[in-house]
Amino acid sequence: MKIFSAKQMQKADHATMQNQQLTSLELMERAATQVFNIIHNKLNGAAVPIHIFCGIGNNGGDGLVVSRLLITHGYHVKTYIVNFSENRSKNFLANYDRLKETTNEWPIQLKSEEDFPEIEPQSIVIDAIFGIGLNRPLVPWVAQSIKRLNTLRCFTLSIDIPSGLYTNKVPEDAEAVIFADITVTFQLPKLIFFLPQTGNYTRDVQVIDIGLDRNFIVNESGVGELIGPYEAVSLYKNRAKFSHKGTYGHCLLIGGSYGKIGSVVLATKAALRTGAGLASTYVPECGYSILQTALPEAMVITDDNEDLIEEITFDYEPTAIGIGMGIGTHEKTIKAFESFLNTNTHPLVIDADGLNILAKNPKLLKKLAPETILTPHPKELERLIREWDDDFEKIEKVKSFSKENNCIVIIKGANSMVIYNDQLFVNNNGNPGMATAGSGDVLSGIITGLLSQGYTPLHAAIFGVYLHGSAGDLVAQKNGFEALIASDIIDHIGNAFLELFKNSKNVDKNQ
């Protein structure tokens, strides 16, 4: 599903009005009615007090529509207007008048902090103060009111986005943003829902189809793409009946050092579970028995050095290579890594200490094979691209880095992101249980396994991250977060593949 900027959402609005012969007021009615339907379906007429806070723009207009519909359906509603500006939008005013025609209980005007109402804790709050139009800092009394709303701890539903969030930068005051239990957002997800600095303002997001112009959405390239089951299944490559193990490639996992051979075991096992035809490993001598015992399916090539890798030589042409897991940063290893990069032309994934070596020796970046995949977690990323001011700048820096070095970067974490040139792909499956030793080794193995089967590097990166998250979710459903270990993820890669086809009905209507 595409992710649009605020400007693109406005353009989609206009295209819709033009092509469907709608007024903006009619579009607002359609959108807000859907929000009402969600609330009505959940509450089913319950006599719970509902407090709706409306701004004076179109987000406020949505709030007024929801208010009117709730009142006409018999709910106990109080409506407040947060008067942060005199410039009330046309559709706000139209819906303000319609609300006044519907009920004798006119909206309560808020103009300063003193006007903030008493609200019972069992109430529901609907936040329609600001939507995607916020473009400057909040005046102090509005910021204070938002903070007061947060202290109430009422169940809070935000319309479109939690008020106080910009769509393209982090808020000046991190406390002056609504903390929503759920955000009902229009048509497409917004990038802010997925970033570490802005994603915590809502526990849950529901994207609702308000019938915006499909042609426009299909033809406009978004600021990013959310990878869901629909996108993932479309990347899957079928296995042919008359294929053999050679069809699916012979990958090579290079890594390990004394005490860290497990990382290579995990990566190699993950590559095989993902479907690589054959897998070899290149490890220090001390890894030989460990690998042959732990993973009889893999072949083992060893370095002459007992404890670390000091020369990388192998006498076959791997279809794909994963390097770096547990490899260490010994000077001899750095030399071996450098001469490997000098000659390597095979599709490549670099992880862990491989990334740390690159960060310490940036000149090596020029030696990467085209479209090499780098899989840093945030600390490794910082070593590679240096600090960033906020998550938005981080994305821009990674895009430049990707362009400069013709590589694909996977920023690992909750909502891992895949960046290639100016393209951004967001993955939102996976769970906090996956923050555990070896989880990254498994991801590198999965991606190497996909490369080995002929997936393009970009597809291998996107699909690999998705499969990894999905396998982790399947484990967590059975065992919870705490008990999840990396080997469990490997054990569920098969189910993650099966899950793809269970979910294939989950079609994105915007495609």
Ligand SMILES: NC(=O)C1=CN([C@@H]2O[C@H](COP(=O)(O)OP(=O)(O)OC[C@H]3O[C@@H](n4cnc5c(N)ncnc54)[C@H](O)[C@@H]3O)[C@@H](O)[C@H]2O)[C@@H](O)CC1
């Ligand atoms: N396709 C869509 O996205 C649709 C959007 N609609 C609604 O329209 C919203 C956008 O509406 P608006 O563009 O009117 O913007 P908002 O309602 O988000 O903001 C209100 C207006 O206040 C002004 N403003 C911004 N920051 C301010 C500040 N700090 N202090 C004082 N004033 C400030 C701006 O001029 C802005 O237009 C969406 O979030 C959504 O709720 C729906 O009504 C219909 C469909």
Ligand SMILES: [K+]
């Ligand atoms: K809002």
